[in-house]
Structures are given as structure tokens and as C-alpha cells.
Amino acid sequence: EVQLVESGGGLVQPGGSLRLSCAASGFTFSSYWMSWVRQAPGKGLEWVANIKQDGSEKYYVDSVKGRFTISRDNAKNSLYLQMNSLRAEDTAVYYCARDPTYYGYPHFDYWGQGTLVTVSS
């Protein structure tokens, strides 16, 4: 059974940092592009970043470029999102999601349960 389990969310002050993790199981993690998608309270879905199977390609939404870094450790079946210089508008539930297409035509067939990040003083 495919499982994605996020962790690392919490309350952080504006300008602070946080590192999210996503533990994957039930599939060959190293064979899939992976993404982070977020959802602000009461709002819609926003794609944040994705990363190729071997980590050689990474893409970001403009609003997080230079502040967030996506990475992965295929040996640990884990996906990460390092978030620096956090802003109030980064407050959201962050989901990790699997892209089922090998060549990165990203739609998402499995999602984690999400982890809440709250940026507030």
C-alpha cells in the first residue's frame, strides 16, 4: 500500500525556518517525481515545488523561489522541503504528492495527510 506521511510542521515566527519531511513507503520511491502542494486555510490548492527521480531537476512556484528548497534522499525513501524566510502567507497545510508519470507530466495519484505550517508572531 502506497503511503506518504508528512512531518515537521508547526508554529514559526515570520522570518524563521522549518524543514518538512515526507516518508514514503509501498512503492519504489526512486522511480517517481515528487511534489509539495500547499493549501492555505479555507483556500484552494497551490503547487509549491517538484523534484525529479534522481534530484537533478527541481522546479518552484515563483513565490517561494530563493526561500524554499526541495530535496530527496532515495536511500531513506524521503522527500524534504526546507523553508527559510517564512512569511505569514506561507501559512498552509503542506502535502507531499506522487507524480505517476516517469517523464514528469505532473498530476498526483497519491497524497499524504498533510502537515500544518503556521507563520505568526
Added chain:
Amino acid sequence: AIRITQSPSSLSASTGDRVTITCRASQGISSYLAWYQQKPGKAPKLLIYAASTLQSGVPSRFSGSGSGTDFTLTISCLQSEDFATYYCQQYYSYPPITFGPGTKVDIK
């Protein structure tokens, strides 16, 4: 960035109704469109990809159509478990991957 609009933003329907949700892209995206269902407090669930391909395990009352800029999600006979918010998402051109703003389907 490709902008995605959805209509309506919300609708009220009864069990057994046929429901249609429309998604429009700001430029042609071929058939690179997916539909998701999200219930409160839960992660989204993939319903349809490639505009019209039903994800494994999704009931056949869900169907998708369209290509280019205009797409439709149809629920042929609304069930109680279908009351949720529905999002479309383009993956023709990125970054960024973009989602529509969502359509909330609630009980009339």
C-alpha cells in the same frame, strides 16, 4: 503561467442529480488536465487524468471530457459521498503547475 478558471464556484444539488463542472485554461493545454475531489480535512483524491481517463478505483459515474482550453467533469448520478470540493489542474506547461479555484458541491 497558465491560468485556470472553474465554473460555477459552488452549486447545490440533490442526490441522483447530474452535475457538470467546467474548467477553462487561459491557453491550449491539449489533454493535460486532471480532476480532484477534496473533502473537508482530507487530502485531495485524483479522479481523472489526461482529461478523460478515470483513475483506478474511481466510480464510473465520474467522467471527464474536453481538450484545448475547455474541459468538463460530469457526475452522472450524484451520491451522498460526492458532496465535496472539486479542483482541476493543468500539467501541460510548468512551472508553475496550476490548479483551478475549486467548485464546492453541497446539498440542496
